[in-house]
Amino acid sequence: MRVVVPSLLGLSFFCSALWAVEPAAPAAVNTTAQVTPAVATPAKPAIIPAVATTTAPATANQPLTAEQLAKNKAAQEAKIKALVKDQESRLQQLEKANLEALAQNQELQLKNDNLGVQVQVLQSERSAQMFLYGAATLAVGVLLGFLVASYVYTKRRRQW
Template identity: 70%
Template sequence: MRAAVSSLLGLSILCTSAWAVETAPAPAAAAAPAPQTLPASKPKAAPAAANPNAPVLENKALTAEQQAQNKALQEAKIKALVKDQHSRLQQLEKANLEALAQNQELQLKNDSLGVQVQVLQSERSAQMFLYGAATIAAGVLLGFLIAGYVHTKRRRQW
């Protein structure tokens, strides 16, 4: 975002400086026809002097027209850049909103999976506790049976 703002600001500064430079040649082109009029005493020098000045004036007029066209082209490019940046900004905002929504969904899934893991861990620990209790109960029962069997066997031997 900062890059876009700084580039647009730079372009606007360049355009304003270009406009300031372009306004100065226009009055010079308007003032240029005055030297074209020569005194009547030099009729042969007038056509010779007029020929070099005419292309210069046409070049200046063309350059002014070209400058106006260049200015219009630059403005069109700037407008296209602004539209492009605006469309990119909208695309980025849309992608950002989608990413935020997806992030929220994933956080909810992560939370629910975390709860499921805790439930499974508690079930596993409860299951291990029951296995331990069953093992102890079976050991105690087996101990009583073995003790009773040994005790009755000793009575028979006497």
């Protein structure tokens, strides 16, 4: 699987680079007044003339020799290998960045969980503190009530 993905990526980049070649480039090399068709013979694929014009310019009237075809094919294979190596290095960099991001994500999730627990503890402490304040207020109120009641009771007793 590791070999298939980079080779498919390399092949897709190679094919997109071939489609990007302008068809007007061979006509610019030909300086004669006659316009020749883009594909001289239907037996040759359209890829070979386009690559031949980019790597080694040949005249439009002369067909490519076997040596030139072999050189072009070797150059194409070298380009493909370079693209595959580039894609492999990019893939490794992305995998490394992904692992770092996952580690950082786990670390942040742990911090988030710890902070959530701290918030719950602080909320429960605040509730307990409010309960104690209420109990203290009630105790002070009851104590003041007894003091005021005893003061009023003794005052009434003196009046009789």
